[in-house]
Amino acid sequence: MTEVIVLNGGSSSGKSGIVRCLQEVLPGPWLALGTDALVDAMPASMRASDAGIEFAPDGEVIVGPGFRTLEAAWIAGVAAMARAGARVVVDEVFLGGAESQRRWRRALDGVRVLWVGVRCDAAVAAGREVARGDRVVGMAASQADLVHRGVAYDLEVDTTHAEAMECARVIAARVG
Amino acid sequence: MTEVIVLNGGSSSGKSGIVRCLQEVLPGPWLALGTDALVDAMPASMRASDAGIEFAPDGEVIVGPGFRTLEAAWIAGVAAMARAGARVVVDEVFLGGAESQRRWRRALDGVRVLWVGVRCDAAVAAGREVARGDRVVGMAASQADLVHRGVAYDLEVDTTHAEAMECARVIAARVG
Amino acid sequence: MTEVIVLNGGSSSGKSGIVRCLQEVLPGPWLALGTDALVDAMPASMRASDAGIEFAPDGEVIVGPGFRTLEAAWIAGVAAMARAGARVVVDEVFLGGAESQRRWRRALDGVRVLWVGVRCDAAVAAGREVARGDRVVGMAASQADLVHRGVAYDLEVDTTHAEAMECARVIAARVG
Amino acid sequence: MTEVIVLNGGSSSGKSGIVRCLQEVLPGPWLALGTDALVDAMPASMRASDAGIEFAPDGEVIVGPGFRTLEAAWIAGVAAMARAGARVVVDEVFLGGAESQRRWRRALDGVRVLWVGVRCDAAVAAGREVARGDRVVGMAASQADLVHRGVAYDLEVDTTHAEAMECARVIAARVG
Numbered sequence: 001m002t003e004v005i006v007l008n009g010g011s012s013s014g015k016s017g018i019v020r021c022l023q024e025v026l027p028g029p030w031l032a033l034g035t036d037a038l039v040d041a042m043p044a045s046m047r048a049s050d051a052g053i054e055f056a057p058d059g060e061v062i063v064g065p066g067f068r069t070l071e072a073a074w075i076a077g078v079a080a081m082a083r084a085g086a087r088v089v090v091d092e093v094f095l096g097g098a099e100s101q102r103r104w105r106r107a108l109d110g111v112r113v114l115w116v117g118v119r120c121d122a123a124v125a126a127g128r129e130v131a132r133g134d135r136v137v138g139m140a141a142s143q144a145d146l147v148h149r150g151v152a153y154d155l156e157v158d159t160t161h162a163e164a165m166e167c168a169r170v171i172a173a174r175v176g
Numbered sequence: 177m178t179e180v181i182v183l184n185g186g187s188s189s190g191k192s193g194i195v196r197c198l199q200e201v202l203p204g205p206w207l208a209l210g211t212d213a214l215v216d217a218m219p220a221s222m223r224a225s226d227a228g229i230e231f232a233p234d235g236e237v238i239v240g241p242g243f244r245t246l247e248a249a250w251i252a253g254v255a256a257m258a259r260a261g262a263r264v265v266v267d268e269v270f271l272g273g274a275e276s277q278r279r280w281r282r283a284l285d286g287v288r289v290l291w292v293g294v295r296c297d298a299a300v301a302a303g304r305e306v307a308r309g310d311r312v313v314g315m316a317a318s319q320a321d322l323v324h325r326g327v328a329y330d331l332e333v334d335t336t337h338a339e340a341m342e343c344a345r346v347i348a349a350r351v352g
Numbered sequence: 353m354t355e356v357i358v359l360n361g362g363s364s365s366g367k368s369g370i371v372r373c374l375q376e377v378l379p380g381p382w383l384a385l386g387t388d389a390l391v392d393a394m395p396a397s398m399r400a401s402d403a404g405i406e407f408a409p410d411g412e413v414i415v416g417p418g419f420r421t422l423e424a425a426w427i428a429g430v431a432a433m434a435r436a437g438a439r440v441v442v443d444e445v446f447l448g449g450a451e452s453q454r455r456w457r458r459a460l461d462g463v464r465v466l467w468v469g470v471r472c473d474a475a476v477a478a479g480r481e482v483a484r485g486d487r488v489v490g491m492a493a494s495q496a497d498l499v500h501r502g503v504a505y506d507l508e509v510d511t512t513h514a515e516a517m518e519c520a521r522v523i524a525a526r527v528g
Numbered sequence: 529m530t531e532v533i534v535l536n537g538g539s540s541s542g543k544s545g546i547v548r549c550l551q552e553v554l555p556g557p558w559l560a561l562g563t564d565a566l567v568d569a570m571p572a573s574m575r576a577s578d579a580g581i582e583f584a585p586d587g588e589v590i591v592g593p594g595f596r597t598l599e600a601a602w603i604a605g606v607a608a609m610a611r612a613g614a615r616v617v618v619d620e621v622f623l624g625g626a627e628s629q630r631r632w633r634r635a636l637d638g639v640r641v642l643w644v645g646v647r648c649d650a651a652v653a654a655g656r657e658v659a660r661g662d663r664v665v666g667m668a669a670s671q672a673d674l675v676h677r678g679v680a681y682d683l684e685v686d687t688t689h690a691e692a693m694e695c696a697r698v699i700a701a702r703v704g
Contacts, residue, residue, distance in 0.1 A: 023571035084601040127340065199396065200396070483693060
């Protein structure tokens, strides 16, 4: 039985929409926890500091050592939720590519995980970033390929031409 | 020169995304004012009362006489903004179809308006409603066709297979 | 009969809370329209440009000529809503002090207006700015006195020690 | 050294504001995780179902067995974050009073916790509920006393007459 689904994709690739559809179509309740939830939990002062997260004018996201420390504890906690019986969908932006996946893999040792790559054509994602209007412009384009470097998946979906609900159904069909 | 663009479409048809893209691609600044802005401006108590707006469990939206009174003044005000020199994109849900259009047409008398229909397949819109997670489920399906009944357009776009940015470019090309 | 209530105060002085309480305690429905609604209606690109609004790192807000043009049309439109029969509560930040009031006064010529100053001790407002967590830190302190310079009121309330609901009741008692 | 601060208080008692001020005034970064974050992580369908959370028209909040199962895993996960080195401020609504505290106490066994009661006069909290405008009216009044029944604190603050920042400083002074 799949205990955790990890979705990895760039900003504006459509992960959050897929997560909400998964919560609707999967049998039983699943918790949704991702990068956005972690960022919301951090102090406001870390969102614009060297120790925390920095959003460069071109959309590049730089995270400092303070962010990494809190993130490590966060990952350990999410893994503990799964071990305590909650099924969890994690939506992540692997800014460090393969190294980011290793961090999650270590924490989720012994937990059955479905690794899902969420792709979206960079130009399409950039257009959706403008359409949603709540993101630093440039993040979508700068992350579209970067986050998938060296990452291994059980399954990949592509939102360029597929709706969030379609992608969710494809993923749900693979959940044991 | 087009002074007002009125976009009409059902809930979750993708109007707001098109509006934000239009504000990005149109030359000069345009104000974006629509049904959501009006609802936000109304008293909280009107959002669940006979005099105001009611969201039925199946997603049907019923508006009362109190809503219509405030809406009439709102429409007059938006028209006045256009006459005072602001270019405005209005995104609307014509629950009353042709009669809703007449209300706007009367208020916008003498103003150059581009009327745009925003279509979306009902099933696709219903999936996007789940994906966004902030709407009463059922609104998308119940409004998909209803809002276009008897309404005349200069131009129609369909977000079923086209991105918000593509639709915005098509509309922008028609703006004088 | 009062047709428009204009509340003027600095950022984090508590205007929005008073507005929502006024909508609850005043007889009949009132529309709430203020600076935040105008900013939301503007293009995203104007929120960080010389032509639009700039939030300096110390919380100072600078508005450009593009902002002033749209604002003038907005004010004309809000006045038209009142003339068309809607009663309106406007919550404003008079960055230009007396000159800002003059702009509204001219537009509202012939409309019965109640002018209300919303004061809050600068240090208390600065603390509330941190507590709410969604504003550029420094705006509260930099605007606390600035916005009241040369402005004439029918009534002033002070949220330093009074709840939003108490202030709303005091204002409502003066509404004809 | 205090590893976790648990704030318990009714809806609209001002917990979230205190949490943001604590994140500002405490040395080092603290994660903020509370009931709102858990509710956001749950499926939309659980927010209005017998298995999840129900908001009665009078503001009473009823949680079902499905909620309790996810909550137990959530609590275990937050405790694991603290054990993994993150310092955490939890803001909670102990609908079950002493029994709710027992759940957290068991999960936090061996972790140094500061238990803080956040009080607010019921009538004042009800006014603030109207002022914030985003909560089911009635929750503040129905929870004001209920959530403190049988709960033991290291420290209590009262937001009726004290600002969030003042309360945060009092709490911070007790953090080892």
